[in-house]
Amino acid sequence: HARSVTTRRVTGGDANFEINQSILDKDAAGGETNLTVSFTTSQENSGWVGEYSGMKSSSFISSGSTDPATSDVTSRSSGSCTNTGEADALFIAGFGLELSNSPTGFSYSNSFTEEASIGGDPGQNDHMTKVATKVVSSVASQSTTASWTNSVECAGVIACYAISTNADPVVTTSGAIYAAKGVATDMGV
Secondary structure, three states, X not given: OOEEEEEEEEEOOOOOOEEEEEEEEOOOOOOOOEEEEEEEXXXXXXXXXXXXXXXXXXXXXXXXXXXXXXXXXXXXXXOOEEOOOOOOEEEEEEEEEEOOOOOEEEEEOOOOEEEEEEEOOOOOOOEEEEEEEEEEOOOOXXXXXXXXXXXXXXXXXXXXXXXXXXXXXXXXXXXXXXXXXXXXXXEEO
């Protein structure tokens, strides 16, 4: 079964001031080819699905998040989490951004590297999803701050997962969604 690790949503001064970012995970045997994401009301959305090799069964360890920005910003923390009890871990940070000012020049602190970037066409959809990852081999609290040019609204989340000793988790299959207003979207993997 899928489990929502963290979800953050902000509603500000008008109906367009909403940013939502989630990390969902599922321990699966593989072979699944679609994931359907449903919304109770019509939403613009972007997202990414990654299937990783090198993960332990029941790999979820912990998660963290930061409250979304209530004004436009040029950086956002993922929040932090710790790989307690598992030295070898994969940290996955997700950032949801709105695109009113066309953010560019993304970078990530603390040796996180970008895994995926979905969205980025303000003419079609007002949202972007950025995913950054880091592999560690000792227990520690981890976080990253995403930075960019041109201020926009943003939310950040992070989760960590146990990996096999000396594993280098690799995305074996991935898929993306990038949809204008829709109630359900299939993400092919």
